[in-house]
Amino acid sequence: MTALYYALGVLVFAVAIMLSIGLHEFGHLIPAKKFGGKVSQWFIGFGPTVWSKRIGETEYGVKAIPLGGYVKIIGMLPPGAEQLVEETTVDAEGRQVHRVRKSNTGLFTQLISDARSAEWELVGPDDADRLFYKMPWWKKVVVMGGGPMVNIAIAFFIFTGVFATYGNPTDRVLEPVVSSVAPCVVPFEESGRECTAEDPATPAYAAGLKPDDRIVAFNGTEVGDDWQLLQDRIRANADGEADLTILRDGVEQTVHTNTTVTLRPKSLEDETLVQVGFLGVTPEFHIQTGGPVYTLGEMGGMTVDTVQALVQLPVKVWGVAKAIAGVEERAIDSPVSIVGGGRFAGETVSHEEFLVSEKLVYLLMLIAGFNFFIGMFNFVPLLPLDGGHIAGALYEGARRGVARLLGRPDPGYVDVARLLPVAYVVGLAMLVMGVVLIVGDIVVPLHITS
Known part of the structure; x- marks a missing residue:
């Protein structure tokens, strides 16, 4: 049964990502058609065609390698300005097509010329x-x-639905209410083991603190609902006396004890062990909920994190490559491919200790997270990504606007074909990184319990 649930999780994730890719491509196709453009193909996947159907002038289909998708919009590349040779020929279906070639001897210029030729083979006399x-x-x-914005919109609607109902699993609000009391002080490096007769009792256990006790004040300082303030006071108290004002069953009372000194990480971000005061209680928490405005705020923070992750992506992928070679352990925060995402989905659905609601939330968050990253990644201003074409269009608009302001002649269209060498390099880098991550997710996979 576990294997069946695992397969179900992988299938749900794979179908969701394929649907997201298809909707991404519709995000390009629909406005292109609305603006009068001609879209000849809409496909999910690459490689050999598995299925296709022509509706009107557009062929819709699925290809064998489900690692992306594309739409073919006619006339993406303008004809070059120098040494152009235009030819009108007849294709296999009897249609007239135009070819635009450029005579040259350089490698990159020849690649550009071939790309223009391939582009214009699809252009008919009425286009x-x-x-x-x-x-x-x-x-x-x-x-x-339109394409990447569809992915971001998918992420927004999923996040909003989860945050408004279940809450944000990554935004837990800690309260100065005792959830559990540790019976003994265990060294941090031995965390998780059972208490022994040699382990000293924690101050909280010795003082008789109980679950559901609300700590109102520490050594005369009121803490309100601020667990962080209480924790800071405890840590700074070292092994000093501690007078706790608690609320138990609606009755306020004072408990006298002493905190003890132990080694604990400096913070969540800094794992350096330092000596701090220790009481021995775990706080209660509730998961923060919110609607669209809250979601926009959270996605703003995700945007900053994603941009930082994109900047660090080559280094992180290099780390995965070293892990594959056995040089070092794979970092828990390393990027994953769609294969790794499928593994996370399978492990989530087949995990016996997760509630059904928790499995559903994790799956939705995983799908939303992948969509958000896909959208942000496609906005990177480099060809062949959507952001490269957007950058070229913005540059064209700025250049033409400046020319009008200065009374100069229209400089014309921006020739993105000249950036094709960059596109080839970026495309090759993306291919290599994708292969490394897929191999890494097979050879040295991350797990949800990592």
Whole structure:
């Protein structure tokens, strides 16, 4: 049964990601068609075609390798300005097509020329006014930004639904209410083991603190609902006396004890062990809930974290490569591929200790997180990503706007084809990183219990 649940989790995740990719591509297709552009293909996946159907002028289909998707918008690349040779030929279906070639001898310039030629093989005699590169710059931004914005919108709606009902699992509000009392002081490096006769009792246990006791004040300082303030006071108290004002069963009383000194991490961000005062209680917590405004705030923080992660991505992937080679352990915060995401989904659904509600929430958060990252990643201003085309369109709009202000001639369309060498390098880097992460998720996988 566990294997069946695992497979179910992987299947749900895979289907959700494929649907997200398809919707991403519709985010390009729909505005492109609305603006009069011609879209010849809409596909999920790459490689050999598994299934396709032509509706109107667009072929919709699925390919064998489900690692992405694409739409083919006619006229993405403008014809070059120098040494152009235009040819009109007839394709296998009897349609007239235009070819645009550029005579050159350089490697990169030849690649650009071949790309233009391949692009214009799809352009028919009636497509002159429907070419993508001729669209106003702002329409290009809408078309290219539509795809990643769909992913971000999917993430927003999933996050909003989870946060408004279950709450945000990553936003736990700690309260100065005793959830549990540790019976003994166990050295941090031995955390998790049972108490022995040699272990001293914790101050909280010795003082008789009980679950549901609310700590109102510590050594005369009221802490209100602020667990962090209480924790700071305890840590700073070292092995000094501690007078606790507690509320038990609606009755306020004072408990006298002494905190003890033990080694604990400096903070959640800094694991350096330092000597601090220790009481021995675990606080209660509740999960923060919120609606659309709360979700937007959380996604703002996610945006900052994602940008930082993207900057560090090559280094993190290199770390995964070293883990594959056995040079070092794989970092728990290393990136994962869709294979790793599927593993997380399978382990979540098959985990026997998780409640059904917790499994559903984790799956939804995983799907939303992948969508958010896909959307943000596609906004990186480098070809062949959507952000590279957006950057070119914005540059075109700025250049034309400046020319108008200065009374200069229209500088014309931005030729993104000249950046194709960069696109090839970036595309190769993306391919290598993707392969490394997939291999890493198979050879040295991360687990939800890591």
